[in-house]
Amino acid sequence: MNEMDELRRLREDVPASLPVTHAETALLTAMRAEATAPAAHGTRFAPGRAAPAPTRHRLRLALAGGLSLAAAAGLTAAVVIPGSGALPTSSPEVRELAYRAAAAASKQANVPANHWVYWQEQQGSGAKARKWQVWTTADGQKAAYRYHGKVHFVQDPTHKVTFLPDGQIIGQPVISIIGPPHGAVAIVTLGGKIPIRYNQLSKLPGEPHALVDYLGQLPMPGWGKPAARAFAVITELIQTYVMPPKLTAELYKALADIPGVTVDKHAIDLAGRPGVGFEFGAAHGEKQQLVLDPHSYRLMAVQLVRDQRGPDGHVVFDGGTAILRMALVKGAGVLP
Amino acid sequence: MNVPSRTSVPDAPSADEDVHDGLVIARSLHDPEQFAVVFRRHAPQIQRYVVRRIGSDAADDVVAETFLTAFRQRSSYRLDLSDARPWLYGIATNLIGRHRRMEIRQYRALARTGIDPVTEPFTDLVDARVTAASASTRLAAALMKLPAAHRDVLLLMAWGDLSYEEAAAALGVPVGTVRSRLSRARTKVRQALGDPGANDARGDQS
Numbered sequence: 192m193n194e195m196d197e198l199r200r201l202r203e204d205v206p207a208s209l210p211v212t213h214a215e216t217a218l219l220t221a222m223r224a225e226a227t228a229p230a231a232h233g234t235r236f237a238p239g240r241a242a243p244a245p246t247r248h249r250l251r252l253a254l255a256g257g258l259s260l261a262a263a264a265g266l267t268a269a270v271v272i273p274g275s276g277a278l279p280t281s282s283p284e285v286r287e288l289a290y291r292a293a294a295a296a297s298k299q300a301n302v303p304a305n306h307w308v309y310w311q312e313q314q315g316s317g318a319k320a321r322k323w324q325v326w327t328t329a330d331g332q333k334a335a336y337r338y339h340g341k342v343h344f345v346q347d348p349t350h351k352v353t354f355l356p357d358g359q360i361i362g363q364p365v366i367s368i369i370g371p372p373h374g375a376v377a378i379v380t381l382g383g384k385i386p387i388r389y390n391q392l393s394k395l396p397g398e399p400h401a402l403v404d405y406l407g408q409l410p411m412p413g414w415g416k417p418a419a420r421a422f423a424v425i426t427e428l429i430q431t432y433v434m435p436p437k438l439t440a441e442l443y444k445a446l447a448d449i450p451g452v453t454v455d456k457h458a459i460d461l462a463g464r465p466g467v468g469f470e471f472g473a474a475h476g477e478k479q480q481l482v483l484d485p486h487s488y489r490l491m492a493v494q495l496v497r498d499q500r501g502p503d504g505h506v507v508f509d510g511g512t513a514i515l516r517m518a519l520v521k522g523a524g525v526l527p
Numbered sequence: 528m529n530v531p532s533r534t535s536v537p538d539a540p541s542a543d544e545d546v547h548d549g550l551v552i553a554r555s556l557h558d559p560e561q562f563a564v565v566f567r568r569h570a571p572q573i574q575r576y577v578v579r580r581i582g583s584d585a586a587d588d589v590v591a592e593t594f595l596t597a598f599r600q601r602s603s604y605r606l607d608l609s610d611a612r613p614w615l616y617g618i619a620t621n622l623i624g625r626h627r628r629m630e631i632r633q634y635r636a637l638a639r640t641g642i643d644p645v646t647e648p649f650t651d652l653v654d655a656r657v658t659a660a661s662a663s664t665r666l667a668a669a670l671m672k673l674p675a676a677h678r679d680v681l682l683l684m685a686w687g688d689l690s691y692e693e694a695a696a697a698l699g700v701p702v703g704t705v706r707s708r709l710s711r712a713r714t715k716v717r718q719a720l721g722d723p724g725a726n727d728a729r730g731d732q733s
Contacts, residue, residue, distance in 0.1 A: 194716040198685040201666050202579040204646040209578060211570045214591040218566055221598055225559040294588060 217290050220283035284454040288467055288483070289447035293440035295488035302433045302519065304330040304389060309527050311516040316461040316508045322515065326523040329433035330389035335523035342524040387424065389432055399445040406445075418449050422471040425449075426481050430493050430512070446481075458482045459506050460492035462513035472498075477509055490514060547609035552601050562598050569615050570594065576687050577619055581626045582633055582645045589626070593619040608696075616687045617697035620679050627675060637667035662720065669719035677712040680705050 302308070310325040324337040335344045387395070387409075396402045406424045407417025415423075425442045428434065434442075446452055446469050458468030458480055466482040473479050473495065482492040494511025501507045518527035546554075548565060555561040573593060577586040596618050597604075597611075604614060623630065637643040641664050670678055676698075683694045691709075695702040 194713055194720055195685055197662055197666060197720060198681065198716065201663055202643065202646050202686075204649045205575055205578050206649060207575055208571050209574050209583070211566075211574050211590060213587040214570060214574070214594050215566070217591040218562070218594045218598060221595055222559045222562055290588075290591065294592065297588075 213290070216283060216286045220287040223283065224287075282453065284456070285452050285469070286447040288454050288469065289443050289445075292443040292446075292483055292488045296443055297436050297440040299436045299439070301435055302329045304328065304332075306433075307333075307520050307522050307525070308433055309516070309518045309520045309525070310514060313462045313513040313515055315510075316463075320461070324526075326520065326525075331432055332389070333523070337524070344523065387428065389434075392428075392432070392434055392438055395438065395441075397441060399441060399448045402441060402445045403448045418451050419471070421449050422446070422452060422469075422479065426479065426493055429481065429490060455480065460513045461494050461508045461511050462492070462515060464491060464513070466491045480511075482513075489517075548611035549604070549606040549608050552604050552611065553606045555598075555601060559598075562601065565597070565611055565615075566594055569612055572612070572687075573615055573619055576616065576682075577623060579645065579686050580623050580682060581630050583648060585626050585629060589619060589622045592622055596622075610693075612687070613689060613693040613696040616683055616689060616693075617699065620683065620697060624675065624679075631671055634667040634671035638664050638671060643667075665719045665721070666716065669716045673712055673715060677708045677715075680708040681712040681716070684709060 306329050307326055308329060310323075310327070312323050312325060314321050314323065325334070326336070326342075327334045333344075335342050337343075396405050403421045404417075406421040409420060409424060425446060429439065429442055449471070451471060453470045455468040455470050458466045458470075460466055460482045465485065467485045468480040468482040470481075471479045476498045477495050478498060480492070480494050480496055481490070482494065483489065484491050492511055492513040494513070495509040496511075497507040497509060499507070516527075520527050546564075548568070551561055551564045555565070570590065574586060574590050577589050577593075581589065593615060597615055600618075604611070608614070633644050637645075641661075643663060670681075673681065679698060680694055683689045683697055684691075687694075687697075689697060691702050691705050694709075695705045698705070
């Protein structure tokens with residue numbers, strides 16, 4: 192027996208007929224998208240490109256006059272699904288977007304847990320839009336923001352607040368600055384009970400189905416059915432932590448395994464930018480959107496929008512955060 | 528909405544199974560879903576090759592990306608080529624290159640422990656793994672040390688069953704380059720297996 196024969200025997204235990212479901216779904220979606228695309232304006236997603244920056248976000252600023260703290264909590268909390276019937280299985284479009292987002296996320300650099308990240312973000316839309324500069328560590332354990340020209344540190348991000356209406360917000364601190372835009376009162380409140388801490392991320396199930404099952408079973412009273420919980424937690428994790436790229440990719444993949452998730456190929460974020468969005472129906476004629484850049488698949492926004500457009504045909508935003516810029520920096524208050 | 532099965536290869540349209548790959552790809556330029564025939568013909572082989580190289584965890588994404596890339600680039604495929612395997616293996620091999628560290632890490636694990644992280648999910652009997660370990664560990668150690676380009680040629684031929692010409696087409700290099708790389712790679716592997724005549728490199732394909 193020569194060396195080529197020995198090589199052919201190496202790993203011959205790998206079965207000849209392995210499932211090719213993932214590839215099948217991706218290809219089938221691409222084929223059908225092309226088959227149905229108008230000649231000049233195809234409906235295919237743009238090819239994935241490596242994004243230059245991590246794709247995650249974590250801190251939300253809730254403003255009086257914009258979002259109240261309760262409304263900010265409602266962004267992810269008010270996701271009880273109307274009715275009790277079975278939800279439709281995710282479509283090929285959802286799977287393709289999940290696949291592309293995962294592929295882009297997996298190419299990102301790993302950011303150490305204690306590394307500082309700068310975020311420029313927008314709260315609210317239109318005349319109520321406010322832009323903020325925020326700094327956090329990748330694990331969300333330290334946070335700061337600029338207000339009236341000064342950098343304020345969040346002293347204890349894990350401190351629990353007791354006056355939240357539903358008593359629970361997952362993720363890292365939610366900051367509520369109460370008062371008119373130029374008012375004198377600035378109150379920082381911190382929430383709350385975090386079902387998955389950064390140092391627990393590595394213990395999450397690695398397989399998308401198992402991950403969805405696990406997240407859907409988290410003890411989160413008032414967060415709706417398991418599918419709603421899973422979507423909410425994934426959304427929250429993606430915007431809260433700067434996670435290991437592989438985990439972020441798994442979370443995006445898991446979105447495709449949540450019944451009821453759909454895709455808006457022509458999503459608009461609250462900063463007015465076009466994107467592609469994962470959607471999940473919330474209560475009260477609203478839906479949650481996780482909006483991604485259609486080319487790089489970086490996270491652009493997490494927002495709550497009305498099912499029905501306004502009289503002028505524009506999307507009506509009920510809350511959320513748009514990420515305008517993100518960069519690694521040397522510390523809080525340092526600009527990129 | 529018509530939801531595809533999660534467990535089966537997509538339905539091939541009515542393309543004649545005897546039609547060679549070049550013509551199927553030509554048809555797919557006007558009827559994209561014809562490309563499912565190419566997928567059905569070759570996906571299992573490509574999947575197995577990729578799994579053998581980098582393990583099943585990363586293989587799913589690589590195989591998906593291989594066929595998406597092929598689908599998008601099909602207009603550049605030479606339609607007179609009857610067998611798309613070299614083209615597909617070439618795309619897959621390029622994508623595997625992004626996982627080189629993982630590939631090396633798995634060879635290293637096999638070389639050190641005798642347990643192969645790639646085949647472990649498919650093997651229930653520890654005894655079987657151990658029995659195969661002696662040759663496998665030496666092969667893994669040799670593969671680990673090969674230049675990537677040499678390893679690509681060697682494994683395209685050993686695991687992909689490509690000929691010299693097909694491997695050259697897959698990698699976009701002259702056939703002479705393939706012969707040279709294969710010869711050097713085989714020499715290294717023979718040395719690792721303990722062949723005293725290994726320095727007498729042969730270029731035969733066997």
